[in-house]
Amino acid sequence: MDGTALYEAVAAIFIAQMNGVVLDGGQIVTVSLTATLASVGAASIPSAGLVTMLLILTAVGLPTEDISLLVAVDWLLDRMRTSVNVVGDSFGAGIVYHLSKSELDTIDSQHRVHEDIEMTKTQSIYDDMKNHRESNSNQCVYAAHNSVIVDECKVTLAANGKSADGSVEEEPWKREK
Template identity: 60%
Template sequence: YRTREKIVEREVQVTLTVNMTNTTEGNETVITEIQKFPELIDVGTGKPNVLGIVMFAILFGVMLGRMGERGKPILEFCDCLVEVTMKLFTVFLWYSPVGIAFLIAAKIVGMEDFTVLLGKVGMYFITVLIGLAIHGSIVLPFLYFITVRKNPYTFIYGISQALATAFGTSSSSATMPVTLRCLEHNNHVDTRVASFVIPVGATINMDGTALYEAVAALFIAQVNNRDMNFGQIITISITATAASVGAAGVPQAGLVTMVIVLAAVGLPIDDVTLILVVDWFLDRFRTMTNVMGDSLGAGIVNHYSVDEMPPLEHEMHDLDSGKVPNGQQDTTPV
């Protein structure tokens, strides 16, 4: 009983702190009690915990998927909500040129030297292109090479039609049929592997979008003369990666999640208009990077799983008739 009483007393002492303050007024001393409650939540900043919201959404989605049939109504509601949001966003894109023109005009009027901003936008444009080029031509092929031990550029040549389609449509979802055809016919990826990896990759594997959003956030910080410390840079990286997972595979969908990244580090959301001028062109290159990452990922999964999967029905028929399936060598002893 005494132990329990001490625990309660200690908790009350932590929760409520009483400070005794002595003040002298003339010849009298007044003792004032000041009660301070611990501030568990800082409500004075008025900034939402965006990173916490993103992490909660990811965990909520994982738990919702594990619930099976009981979570299906909420899952269908979320899918419908996403579809309605993207349809509204598509309608807004039709009128975006007019709005962008006025927003940029307002920024130009409020600046002392427009050429400085123009130079910064140009450097931002070049930086994103260089980053996407390094990621798409060096990092992704290197990962494919060290896992599959084959020439990655031969594999990339086999999906060149899909990359061209991605550049033209700016949508990894619209490019999906072409990507599947290139993987199955040109690179001989198993149909089951391609049909599983590519739709999942077109939904959550947005490495080009994550790179673009991180660079864009740093660019907006530099325009506003804000120095980002190491912790804020890590926050931008994590938030951009997590937000890109929720980006839809439609043109310029990264602008929707870009707001989350800016809000996570307290940058002005209105400055997203600075990157709208070149976003339509950069979107094509980051879509190519996304499609390339999905395709190389399918090639890696195919390399590790093709020998463990049972053959398809037409392959069984070919084996019965004495034919050798595509991509395999005849090892029958003579």
């Protein structure tokens, strides 16, 4: 919650300056860390930042009575905080996608190979059933030997349609016609 953390830190420093309190470096770091942690734990409801402001002001020793000054403008600032939060979350999602794109592509290609093998297996069983029905044969429906070319590999499914009995050959191999 980037917007909420920024708002709470700036609001605490504003209240300190309004009361003539000079914050040293340690207090500013405390305000920043407390605001960041409070914004992560804050509920995603309108004006939730006002509740966590009490925590931040108390942590630095500032008067909590001055929160009433923030209530007047909180409605407008809440909309701005939400916009900053949405933009931050969007950038985060985009960065994670960019960093993991190659892994996602690998998973997609593995999934496609598995789907192709299952589709070939299903089509072979269907063709066998159709052929046996047309010839009125009582032979085993699954007695077929299938091959499919997937990503420059020849995938062979053994008899009875069991994928566990399959094999994968990389080139060079002879293309069956």
